[in-house]
Amino acid sequence: MSPQRYELWIGLRYTAGRRRNRLVSFISLASMLGIAIGVATLIAVLSVVNGFERELKSRVLAMSAHASIYAFEGHLQNWRQLADQTRSNGDVVAVAPFVSGEVLVRAGNENLGVPAFQGVLPEEETQVTDIAKYIVDGRFDGLVAGGYGIVIGHELAKKLKVGIGDKIGLLTLQTKPNGDFLPRLRQFAVVAIFNAGLYEVDMKAAYIHLADAQALFGAGEGVTGLHLKLSDPLRAPSIAMQVASSLQGLFYVDDWTRSHDNFFRAIASTKSVMFIIFSLIVAVAAFNIVSTLVMVVHDKQAAIAILRTLGSTPRSIMLIFMVQGTLIGAIGTLAGAAGGIALSLSLESLASAFQAISGHQLMSAEVYDLGELPSDLAAWDVIRISLMSLLLGLGSTLYPAWRASKMQPAEALRYE
Template identity: 55%
Template sequence: MRNPYELFAGLRYTRAKRRNHFISFISLASMLGIAIGVTALITVLSVMNGFERELRTRILGMASHATIAAYRGGLEDWQGVAKMAAQNQDIAAVAPYVEGEGMVKVGSDLSGTMLRGVIPAEENRVSEIGQHIKAGTFESLTPGSYNIVLGSELAESLGATIGDKVDLMIPQASVTPAGVLPRFRRFTVSGIFRVGMYEFDRGLVLINLQDAQALLRMDDTVTGVRLKLHDLFAAPRVARDLANQLPGIYYISDWTRSHANFFRAVATEKMVMFIILSLIVGVAAFNIVSTLVMVVQDKQADIAILRTLGATPRSIMAIFMVQGSIIGFVGTALGVAGGVLLALNVETLVPLLERLTNHQFLAPDVYYISDLPSELKLSDVVRIGSLSLALGLLSTLYPAWRASRVQPAEALRYE
């Protein structure tokens, strides 16, 4: 159309007159409702994305993308297995490890823990543990030194610091003249790490690989070989390829199996939160229906005059669809702007609120992550904005159809 009067009429109806302030108030409330809903959706999904990223980064920074272990017992020819695995172009690094359970004792304080024997130089290639040492050094785990590196939460609960002696006991017995006694060894604390994930900071200790073999009486065998991949999302495929390439029977696992519950739970929460918070936008869109129904009732005389001047029912319908769409568009635009700004500044605003209220929202002994991360994704913004615009447009259909059904004679009878 050269003269889109439907657009101008719809824009004119969005402005308040002296007699319809209540309708304008409901229109404003609808805009704010949509804006709040969109802002909440973008912010919450960004925080959920941040949690997923942090979980993946911290778990895989300490765990491994994939592991190769013997089907039963220890892995004997681990050097040969590591060499064959390293020939795979998808694998960036390999490192042997020994793993077991134990108890750490300092004085009268006792705590259960997971024991991991590593070679520091090799371990730094497959994990980020060396980057999280807060005291001491990771390289102090030399063969025969019987040094130990503790997580920060574990060290704090035991009151252990660098240079202290700790007793490490394992669930294996030794027969002595005094009877059957649990096997233990005294270690020296030579490092303390903090990865920001309570599971590791509270429940993991690291010692040298040979010291772990001697303590667990594994001779030259290891628990398995840890693998780091160039693309962590290729782990399932690489695990299948290795299972077909390696001779013999091995147990090959990847992070999507060993930590699948974490990421499946996050994905489920994201979906549920998206559905729940979408209801806020839906309620605001329902307010648009109420607003337009009242506008149609208020503008029946105007509709009748337009019809007598030759306006078609389709044009009348377009006028009120324009008015409702503007409410939805403005509310969506405000919500997207607010959501993006809030999502980009969550990591700054939350610590500020914690200082002002003197309260930590995410206690490290309760939650896996004690910070509130955020990761804004364009796909989420587009999806939420499209949903809001679609609901705003759909909410205009019924009132606009009602407007197009107004009969001029009936509307002007009492004017």
């Protein structure tokens, strides 16, 4: 054994322990299990949060325009010309006009507000969003000018207890020239129902034809704004500003990163909080390494004294016990990482099996916006969690190893 490696060999030997000292071995095993459970749990939890973010982002992008341009005041009357100018930008894939406003829907005894109410041109809107792909009953192109048809989400249809062909009353408020409000009630027939798998959308979104919306809101030939589909959704803020600045006039620009900012801020906050909370589990388990090494140092006083007498330096003694503590942390981290990866990859199937056996719905669509438990394992999460666990394990060895290195041979052998 080379002199440079004897610290490693002795540290590994101490980690195995002796049969007579079962308490030290048990505490070492408990530390490994605690670290493994903490690491696995943290990886699985962050995978679920990543899954939420992935699902929300994909469905938001499928059901929403990447960016929108609004008139600074009133309605866009020259929207056809603006749409042609907007399409000339190489980053704009498609453009669709829309009219939006506040509406109260009535069916039977139910009265509900629909904040995401829009009038659209079906043939153009389907080029900007994927709404037509989520139609589960009827047809989106069933919206025709003057037909007074409406497309609603399945959650809203369920709440109103309506189906294809049923009538829904739409109540709007129009502003008169003198500033008074004039309520208007119009009956619309349900021509299609969509299911985006996102409760917030399925409950609070509805579409009618653009011409019907213009008549309903008194917009004349104008529109509220233009929906844009972009070549790169991740660059939506900069592209939208670039497009708006190229147009003549004052416009208000919005994009999906701002209109759905609350969703993604909540997810980011949840992810940070979860990381901190479950890191504490790993920290508590790593603290057990301190107890283990303190007991080992006490048990190995005579061996430490002999090693010092034979010429071992305090640095070598410190390395011996650091090897032992680091090995405990490394084994726990590797076991936890393997378990966390396996759990994350099979989480969706495990959740489905649990729901089928127990009959209990883990994910309520009304609470979580999703009907199933998503999971998205990120390599960076596994790496940073593993590094954090290894550093905590290494840090837990410093104090006991330092105490061992300061032990004097004469004091250690006095009572031997």
